[in-house]
Amino acid sequence: MAELGYEFVGLHAITSLEIPDLAQARRLAELTAEHGLAISPVLLTKVVDVAQITRALAYTRINWLQLHHQWSMSGLVELHNELRRHGSPAGIILLVDPTTALDRRLVDELLHLVDFVILDHSAGGTGRLLSSDSVRRALEVIDPGRVFMAGGLDAGNVAEIVRRYNPYAVDTQSGLLNSTGKQDPEKLAAFIRAVRGASAGELLPEKR
Ligand SMILES: O=C(O)c1ccccc1N[C@@H]1O[C@H](COP(=O)(O)O)[C@@H](O)[C@H]1O
Numbered sequence: 001m002a003e004l005g006y007e008f009v010g011l012h013a014i015t016s017l018e019i020p021d022l023a024q025a026r027r028l029a030e031l032t033a034e035h036g037l038a039i040s041p042v043l044l045t046k047v048v049d050v051a052q053i054t055r056a057l058a059y060t061r062i063n064w065l066q067l068h069h070q071w072s073m074s075g076l077v078e079l080h081n082e083l084r085r086h087g088s089p090a091g092i093i094l095l096v097d098p099t100t101a102l103d104r105r106l107v108d109e110l111l112h113l114v115d116f117v118i119l120d121h122s123a124g125g126t127g128r129l130l131s132s133d134s135v136r137r138a139l140e141v142i143d144p145g146r147v148f149m150a151g152g153l154d155a156g157n158v159a160e161i162v163r164r165y166n167p168y169a170v171d172t173q174s175g176l177l178n179s180t181g182k183q184d185p186e187k188l189a190a191f192i193r194a195v196r197g198a199s200a201g202e203l204l205p206e207k208r
Contacts, residue, residue, distance in 0.1 A: 002032070002039035005192045008169070010044040010066060014124075017047045017056040026060040033061075042066050042093065046124075050079045057083070057090050066093045067114075068124045070100065076113045091115040093148055097122045098130055098138035107141045117142060118171060120150035127174030128152045132164075139165060155190035159198035170195060 001009055009032075011025040029041045042064040043056060048071065057065060071079075071094065083090055092114040096102070110117065119130060119138055129152040139147070149167040154175030162170060176191060178184035 001188065002037040004188055005196065006039055006188075008040050008042050008064065008171070010042045010171070010173070011060075011062070013043055013045045013047070013056065014068070015046060017045055017049070017052040019055070019059055022056055022060050025062065029060050029062045040064050044068060048075060050075070050082050053079060054082050054086050054088065057088055058086065063090050064093065065090050066095075066118065068095045068118075068120070068122075070095060070097060070122060073106075073109060073113075076110070080113045093118050095120060095122065095124070096138065096142070098134040102138055102141050104141045111142075111146055116146050116148055116168060118148040118150050119167075120171075124150075125173055126151060129157065135165060144168065153191075155187060155194045158191060159194045162195060162198035 009028075011028060013022060013025060025041070025043060031037075032039055032041055041060075041062045043060060043062045044066040045053070045056075046067075046069045047053060048069055053065065057063075076094070079092075093116045094110065094114040096110075096117040096119055098119050119135060121128060121130065135149075144166050145168050147165070147167040148169045148171045149161055149165060150171040152174065153161060153170055153172040158170055158172070158175075161167075172191060176183050176187045178187070
């Protein structure tokens with residue numbers, strides 16, 4: 001994935017951040033560091049226990065966290081403070097379901113506590129596109145430069161999404177899998193080609 005040009009790889013720890021369950025994520029993070037790969041592992045979880053999250057980041061030495069849960073502001077403040085107290089350098093990518101009520105003040109508060117938001121369905125891994133109305137409404141109050149777009153992206157639709165919304169990053173899972181549920185090398189390569197093509201303005205000249 002690093003060779004193809006992927007900049008992040010999500011390591012799923014969706015329902016558990018217990019240390020024994022994280023051995024593989026830790027090993028993968030070690031391998032990317034040992035080989036000096038230009039790809040950042042991201043620990044992806046729905047777990048909301050701040051102490052467990054802090055321990056999991058320290059154990060795996062992963063520096064990116066994807067919180068695929070709708071956190072309360074007080075929960076985020078607690079997490080932010082706890083990570084600081086432990087000297088954790090972890091960046092946070094927080095789920096925002098664009099169908100929920102959003103206003104600029106709430107978003108500004110969020111963006112003081114996290115690095116990016118990921119626009120996706122709350123469930124995650126659905127393979128379904130978000131409605132364009134809900135995305136447009138969300139981007140009226142969220143700077144696209146702080147947004148990962150997700151939800152049903154694949155090589156066939158991602159260029160249009162990049163052109164239309166100009167997000168910081170795009171994220172996909174289902175769109176890279178073959179019929180047996182494994183990552184398909186051709187789909188991986190095609191997705192990157194489509195993203196790079198759209199980013200360079202080769203497919204469609206105007207952004208937004
Ligand atoms: O894939 C899952 O099972 C999953 C479960 C819970 C939260 C997130 C999950 N996956 C993440 O969802 C986005 C979008 O996925 P898709 O392209 O729509 O399949 C992506 O970050 C997945 O890693």
